[in-house]
Amino acid sequence: MNQRITNLRTKMKAQDLKAVLINNLKNVYYLTGFWGSNGTVLVTEERVVLFTDSRYTIHAHATCFPFVEIVETRNELEEAAKIVKDAAIHELGFEDEITVAYQTRLATAFSGVSLRALSDFVMEFRLIKDETEVATIRKACSISDQAFLDVLEFIKVGQTTELEAATFLDFRMRELGASGVSFDIISAAGERSAMPHATPSDRIISAGDALTLDFGCLYNHYVSDMTRTIYAGHVSDKEREIYETVLKANQALIAEAKDGLGFRDFDKIPRDIIEAAGYGQYFSHGIGHGIGLDIHEEPYFNQASKEVIKAGMVLTDEPGIYIEGSHGVRLENELLCVLDEVNEYGKFLKFEPITLVPFDLDAIDPEFMTPEERKQLNDYHKHVYEVIAPYLEEDEREYLAKYTREV
Numbered sequence: 343m344n345q346r347i348t349n350l351r352t353k354m355k356a357q358d359l360k361a362v363l364i365n366n367l368k369n370v371y372y373l374t375g376f377w378g379s380n381g382t383v384l385v386t387e388e389r390v391v392l393f394t395d396s397r398y399t400i401h402a403h404a405t406c407f408p409f410v411e412i413v414e415t416r417n418e419l420e421e422a423a424k425i426v427k428d429a430a431i432h433e434l435g436f437e438d439e440i441t442v443a444y445q446t447r448l449a450t451a452f453s454g455v456s457l458r459a460l461s462d463f464v465m466e467f468r469l470i471k472d473e474t475e476v477a478t479i480r481k482a483c484s485i486s487d488q489a490f491l492d493v494l495e496f497i498k499v500g501q502t503t504e505l506e507a508a509t510f511l512d513f514r515m516r517e518l519g520a521s522g523v524s525f526d527i528i529s530a531a532g533e534r535s536a537m538p539h540a541t542p543s544d545r546i547i548s549a550g551d552a553l554t555l556d557f558g559c560l561y562n563h564y565v566s567d568m569t570r571t572i573y574a575g576h577v578s579d580k581e582r583e584i585y586e587t588v589l590k591a592n593q594a595l596i597a598e599a600k601d602g603l604g605f606r607d608f609d610k611i612p613r614d615i616i617e618a619a620g621y622g623q624y625f626s627h628g629i630g631h632g633i634g635l636d637i638h639e640e641p642y643f644n645q646a647s648k649e650v651i652k653a654g655m656v657l658t659d660e661p662g663i664y665i666e667g668s669h670g671v672r673l674e675n676e677l678l679c680v681l682d683e684v685n686e687y688g689k690f691l692k693f694e695p696i697t698l699v700p701f702d703l704d705a706i707d708p709e710f711m712t713p714e715e716r717k718q719l720n721d722y723h724k725h726v727y728e729v730i731a732p733y734l735e736e737d738e739r740e741y742l743a744k745y746t747r748e749v
Contacts, residue, residue: 344407346373347390349467354385354435361386361426362435362463363448368635369437369464374410376402377563382418383410384425391425393418419451426455435460465640469632470654475564476678479634479656482520482566483676483696485559487730489514490570490699491742499549499574504529508542511557520559524567524637528556535571536670538627538662549575552669558637565637567658568697569674577705584621584663585671585705591615591661592673593718595629599679599693605647612661621663630658633676653681653691673701698726700745708749720748 364383378398384391391411399414438459508529530540531547535554551574558567591612609629616625632639660674675697682692723746
């Protein structure tokens with residue numbers, strides 16, 4: 343039996359549930375392998391049943407895990423209710439992300455059966471990615487990484503607009519194997535980069551602009567998400583100070599990985615660096631989020647949380663500073679939390695960056711970095727070059743070498 347179903351049944355048993363109805367389509371895919379716009383899954387102690395309509399029957403038989411029973415129907419609740427009542431199951435758990443109309447249908451179909459609303463019942467398992475999921479996310483990241491390197495060559499300062507840069511990224515990622523973008527691409531230049539979620543416009547990317555590109559792709563249903571701010575030409579002392587502060591915040595989080603690191607620490611470590619530099623009021627969003635089948639999924643990070651980071655989580659690390667009327671800087675990597683070492687002192691975790699894209703070395707002054715910070719940055723850029731260079735043409739390798747040079 344699939345480990346995901348085994349985990350779900352263990353949780354069901356712990357909560358004294360003999361049947362659970364799943365209709366969140368991402369959770370349906372996670373548990374059965376089925377992807378479509380109409381799918382509901384009933385999981386009992388003995389059966390896993392997918393209900394879908396005739397549009398998807400052939401597809402379901404071709405893609406579902408072997409243990410999944412497939413029922414073609416236009417009334418999934420009626421069919422599920424028959425199974426539950428025939429098995430003399432007296433209580434049904436259901437996902438609470440439903441409409442009032444659906445809940446009314448549910449109550450009608452399952453009359454005589456007690457209904458229990460469940461919150462994030464499957465997300466607990468989706469938090470920790472298995473090897474297949476990690477490999478898929480790595481591939482998604484590699485597609486967006488390559489598209490970023492390509493857009494740097496595409497952009498012509500004084501000619502290319504924000505919208506043209508965003509459109510290029512969209513089409514390039516599809517050429518590289520993506521099925522689409524994972525969210526609306528953010529492409530913002532100059533003063534517009536101070537808007538964390540700016541919509542691409544016809545503004546031309548001009549000399550001296552800060553340009554923020556925040557984008558990702560969909561690959562085999564999983565997502566990537568990365569951000570880089572780059573400069574088109576001269577970088578002022580103030581811009582360099584802001585960029586260096588955001589970079590330090592980004593890298594400090596990676597350096598602080600350890601067993602038991604709390605969700606609130608995940609946010610606090612980079613935020614403290616930005617506040618100490620005097621820019622705390624200009625960091626207006628959270629440090630990051632989980633990614634997987636959704637672009638924003640658990641875990642989320644706040645100061646009230648008591649939960650801790652665990653191996654297998656894939657998270658974003660995206661500090662930013664946004665000065666209205668001037669510009670903004672955001673630097674985002676995807677991080678995989680992995681078990682680094684186990685010894686007599688305990689378990690040690692580390693964050694492995696799976697976004698492999700250079701930072702803008704022209705926007706930093708190495709003299710203002712500690713030896714440890716410089717080594718961390720050089721090690722990251724060395725890794726970027728070693729992973730990506732073998733897939734590039736000679737002129738492209740020279741280009742990458744310039745942007746991953748040691749500082």
